[in-house]
Amino acid sequence: MSTNDEKKVRTPKGLGPAGRKLFRSVADEWELQQHELLVLIEACRVADRLDALAEAQAGAALTTTNARGDVVASPYLVEARQQQIVLARLLAALRLPDDDAGEHRPQRRGAPRGAYQPRGLSAVV
Known part of the structure; x- marks a missing residue:
């Protein structure tokens, strides 16, 4: 990611309110390379x-009874937990800075990357 003086990246079609809000909050702040854009989408x-x-899940019971008669967590809750894990991993893969100084988060594994720069700021050499 780096500064961007180019045109604004369009929000992909088909995203709902949460997806659009997340996309704009990242894409408006950071210039994404193609592979990062795919992760964000x-x-x-x-x-x-x-x-x-x-x-x-709203208004539904937190548990249900399976075919064997066991009380188990609602399938909606189980899938939501899995999707939350996926979301956390995707966002971590972007390694977005978490402070105003623009310092990127260290990657715990893999090859090193350059630091991110907010849009509109020139890279300091």
């Missing part, structure tokens, strides 16, 4: 999926 889809699961 998938994270946005997961955010929308989490909203749909929350809506489906």
Whole structure:
């Protein structure tokens, strides 16, 4: 990611409110390379999926009885937990800075990357 003086990246079609909000909050602040953009788009889809699961679970019981008669967690809750893990991993893969200084988060494994720069700021050499 680096500064961007170019045109604004368009929000992908088909995203719901949560996905659009997440996309704009990242894409408006950071210039993404193509592979980072794909990760962000998938994270946005997961955010929308989490909203749909929350809506489906609203008003429903937290547990259900399976075919063997065991009381188990609602399938919506189980899937939401899995989607939350996926979302966290996708967002971590972007390694977005978490402070105003623009310092990127260290990657715990893999090759090193350059630091991110907020849009509109020149890279300091």
